[in-house]
Amino acid sequence: AQTVTQSQPEMSVQEAETVTLSCTYDTSESNYYLFWYKQPPSRQMILVIRQEAYKQQNATENRFSVNFQKAAKSFSLKISDSQLGDTAMYFCAFIRILTGGGNKLTFGTGTQLKVEL
Amino acid sequence: DGGITQSPKYLFRKEGQNVTLSCEQNLNHDAMYWYRQDPGQGLRLIYYSQIVNDFQKGDIAEGYSVSREKKESFPLTVTSAQKNPTAFYLCASRKDRDAYNEQFFGPGTRLTVL
Numbered sequence: 001a002q003t004v005t006q007s008q009p010e011m012s013v014q015e016a017e018t019v020t021l022s023c024t025y026d027t028s029e030s031n032y033y034l035f036w037y038k039q040p041p042s043r044q045m046i047l048v049i050r051q052e053a054y055k056q057q058n059a060t061e062n063r064f065s066v067n068f069q070k071a072a073k074s075f076s077l078k079i080s081d082s083q084l085g086d087t088a089m090y091f092c093a094f095i096r097i098l099t100g101g102g103n104k105l106t107f108g109t110g111t112q113l114k115v116e117l
Numbered sequence: 118d119g120g121i122t123q124s125p126k127y128l129f130r131k132e133g134q135n136v137t138l139s140c141e142q143n144l145n146h147d148a149m150y151w152y153r154q155d156p157g158q159g160l161r162l163i164y165y166s167q168i169v170n171d172f173q174k175g176d177i178a179e180g181y182s183v184s185r186e187k188k189e190s191f192p193l194t195v196t197s198a199q200k201n202p203t204a205f206y207l208c209a210s211r212k213d214r215d216a217y218n219e220q221f222f223g224p225g226t227r228l229t230v231l
Contacts, residue, residue: 009157033218045207045222091159095218102148102167103211103218104175107159 002027004094006108013082013115020067021077021111023092033095033103034068034075039110040088048090051075082115089113120144121223123208128228130195130202138193138226140208147213149191150220153177154205163206166191167213195228203230 003026013019025034036048049061051068059066063083067076079086092108121142130136140149148167152160162175166185180199185191191210195202205227209220 004159035219043205043225045209047219047221050219097218102165103220104162104165105150105160105209105220107161109157109159 002029002094002096002106004092004106004108006092006111008111009109010112011114013079013113015082015084015115015117017082018078018080019082019113021079021090021092021113023075023077023108025073025075025092025094025106027073027094027096029096031097033097034066035093035095035105036064036066036075036077037091037093037107038086038088039091040085045091049077079113084115084117087113087115121208121210121221123206123223123226125226126224128226130228130230132230133197135194135196136228138195138206138208138228140191140193140223141189142191142208142210142221142223143189144210144212144221145188146210146221147188148211149185150209150211151175151181151183151191151193152207152209154207154225160207163193202228204228 005024032053034051038046038048051059063080089110094106095103124139150165151163164183166172182194207225208223211220
């Protein structure tokens, strides 16, 4: 079974500073994807960034970047120049590709990030 | 606009009653999913469907049922057999053969059992 662990239930950061959210996962699969989703107070789930497991290069998306360590099964999210609008619950998610082309998402328990003035 | 709609936003149910949550998408996505979100537990998969007229149980399917008669629609019924149904329910969809396998989420339905 796949598991995703986020060991930081809550974090806070000052506006314009950098923060890193940690995520580890456990799997025996070789073909998978990793995602970070953001859930603001509206509760709408929004994709922040994604990483293919077969790619060694870390994904970046504007102020968001990941540190993907495949051997260590670690997938942390770095947010640079934090903004008030980044305040949200952040979920790390693992996608396993199913036989037949479907996929199955497993989520971590989330990290509540608060950006402060 | 293309997207996923869930209705209602808030739903109240008396114990012992079945209730159906609606999920509709006009993205022409092939696969659809239902998740349950509880505080401190992240999202857990209830049911998913990869094509019309076919669906599979997820990790916590007991007490729930679904149907997939149309590509656009994937309603979830919370039955009286579900022991603790109060939760936030999220529907998602995915385009088949999408290179990134991204799932897109609806706005959710908050179900409260009185």
